[in-house]
Amino acid sequence: MIAAVEVDGRTCVIRSRSETDNCPDDSSEWDAWGDGETVPGEHHRAVIVVDGDIIGTMSWHAVHYGPTVGSRAWSMGIALAPQWRGQGWGSLAQRLLGDHLLASAHRVEASTDVDNVTEQRSLEKAGFHREGVLRAAQMRADGRHHDLVMYARTRD
Numbered sequence: 001m002i003a004a005v006e007v008d009g010r011t012c013v014i015r016s017r018s019e020t021d022n023c024p025d026d027s028s029e030w031d032a033w034g035d036g037e038t039v040p041g042e043h044h045r046a047v048i049v050v051d052g053d054i055i056g057t058m059s060w061h062a063v064h065y066g067p068t069v070g071s072r073a074w075s076m077g078i079a080l081a082p083q084w085r086g087q088g089w090g091s092l093a094q095r096l097l098g099d100h101l102l103a104s105a106h107r108v109e110a111s112t113d114v115d116n117v118t119e120q121r122s123l124e125k126a127g128f129h130r131e132g133v134l135r136a137a138q139m140r141a142d143g144r145h146h147d148l149v150m151y152a153r154t155r156d
């Protein structure tokens with residue numbers, strides 16, 4: 001169990017994803033990676049469950065700002081099923097996972113497309129601070145490298 005909270009009488013749980021979970025399609029206009037090959041290393045997956053239904057998926061991986069364990073940060077991502085978007089679940093889930101990950105790293109970051117204003121606002125609601133733009137940082141489903149906005153929370 002990563003986190004469990006009650007909001008307006010509804011239970012929201014974030015837990016590790018299992019092989020048998022029936023997850024919603026997590027592709028969007030921003031991401032369409034499917035279950036394709038990921039960079040080897042520390043890559044973790046979770047599901048967001050509201051009143052027993054899996055409403056979305058989350059993942060995080062290590063990013064290293066130096067060779068020591070102390071300079072490892074986590075980078076996290078999220079995708080909700082379309083019918084669950086725009087109701088506050090994304091910012092809640094990102095706040096909860098951020099809290100959890102800050103127990104094992106000093107910094108948790110999340111980046112998103114410069115055009116994805118919904119995710120930018122959701123991250124701000126989750127307590128992340130906008131740091132700047134990373135140019136041509138991520139290849140998208142359209143095969144082009146897009147600029148990303150970097151957000152982060154730190155233990156401080």
Ligand SMILES: CC(C)(COP(=O)(O)OP(=O)(O)OC[C@H]1O[C@@H](n2cnc3c(N)ncnc32)[C@H](O)[C@@H]1OP(=O)(O)O)[C@@H](O)C(=O)NCCC(=O)NCCS
Pocket residue numbers: 028030031077078079080081084085086087088089090091092111112113116117118119121122125
């Ligand atoms: C991005 C995502 C995780 C956000 O979660 P969510 O539950 O839909 O969003 P939230 O309800 O937490 O917050 C969205 C905020 O953005 C605002 N918003 C939405 N569209 C907006 C727009 N075009 N311009 C400005 N603000 C916008 C909403 O009003 C809301 O802010 P408010 O509560 O202050 O009104 C979810 O929409 C999703 O899964 N989208 C598809 C996948 C994706 O983009 N993942 C992130 C890839 S990095």
